[in-house]
Amino acid sequence: MTSNSVPTLRGHPLWGSLMDFNRDSLSLIESAARCGDLVRIRFGPMQGYFVNHPDAVCKVLAARSKSFRKPAVVKRALSDILGENIFTSNGAAWKRSRQALQPAFHLRHVERYTQVMIESIEREMRDWRAGQVVDLEAAMIRVTMNIIVKTMFDADLGSHADELTGVFTRLFHLAYKRMAFYALLPNWLPTRANREVKRLAAELRALLRSYIAEWRAGRAGEAALLNLALAPADGRPSMSDEQLINEAITIIGAGYETTAYTLVFTWLALMQNPPVADRVYAEVAESIGTRALTLADLPKLNYAERVVKEALRLYPSAWGLSRSTLEPVDIAGATLPRNSMVLVSPWTLGRDARWFPDPLRFDPDRHMPALAASIPHYAYIPFGGGGRTCLGIRFALMEAVIVIASIAQRFRLTPTPESATGPKSVAFTLRPNGPLRVNLWPLSDHAGASPEADPRPAASAINTSVLSLCPVHRVR
């Protein structure tokens, strides 16, 4: 099959599916998934290919990964924020970054960060009292930001965590808007948005430069992530300060929001599935009780970890991964031309009944080793796959389990009436479709006065598109 015989998602004659994608990306990729495992999508002047079969996804991310690179449009949208960095670079530059940073994410090092993780969630919960309402989204963002900055630089953000997340959120929002319109305007044009990016990026770089100066002066503890990754063996710095700032912004950006929203959706799923929540509470009560959690407790929290993994299946915070072809590549029976954009989605793969029977059921036991073995490898990719698999998998899973267990040691949560019921896509990540404010209940009340399961139906996850039929036409 040539690329011309690949079904094409019906779109506007001029801009194709670009506007639909910008309006509601999840609905658009669900429409594409209903059309087949390889579907062409037109984004204005560019051709994109949506790839939705695990074997083909394996080719893109792993088996033929040398024939792909991160798309130029992503790199360009982020270039004046992140510069050259592990997330957007390709080839030798990517390899250098990956080799420099990878050692710090080895399991034995990640385990050193558990104390920071425990202290951060404990600090966040210090003022939590049963009977209160808490903004769970804001709390999880604060906790994950504090954790990543403390582990990386051994620096305490204290009350500045909200400011820093504000800068990141705004910067990535502006970058996404650039991408959404295909970076039609160059970054140097002095538009209001470009000037704002410049100002915020300069502020952020100045802050990180001050942390790096402290680190270079030897004031960070030896467990700081940067020490583990970049301790100069021969006394010479292994990365320039500017390169280090690029990597630091990337790791903070890649690490705090994805984990925060994984926690938000894990709690949403627990509140909507009381029997699952009961098992988490029982596991935490049996294995830790009310004493302080430690690293030694983590292997006992198997069910909590499966819950997080299941939340990542249904609510993968990085819902779409993109690449572009460096040369013609044979995928799913067609030859994709050079410079084609390729889109892969952990969201559609994780909700596909071929790989996950009864896909919308929240069932953590799918991730029991015996059952997980039957899931095709590239059907479950919330952390990506191949050589560019997320560097922070262990960090994120450990952090999520610690935060869930720490909260479950103290409180039951129920959503307030106006709270979110499911996800929507915003920029690079999935977000709740409304605020997520929760009531805190004492554990001891649970037997008698257990908050009822949230009676509202979870937002339909698949088939949210208004299009009921496959909106496809074939190009001859």
Ligand code: HEM
């Ligand atoms: C639940 C939380 C997280 C999710 C769902 C997630 C997801 C992902 C995904 C899907 C990718 C691959 C992107 C692609 O192939 O285009 C990725 C890459 C990456 N992630 Fe994560 N991530 C999470 C947490 C973290 C954390 C905590 C860190 C660091 C502390 C981190 C650091 C990175 C880095 C550096 C990359 C780039 C790897 C490379 O290109 O070589 N992530 N992440």
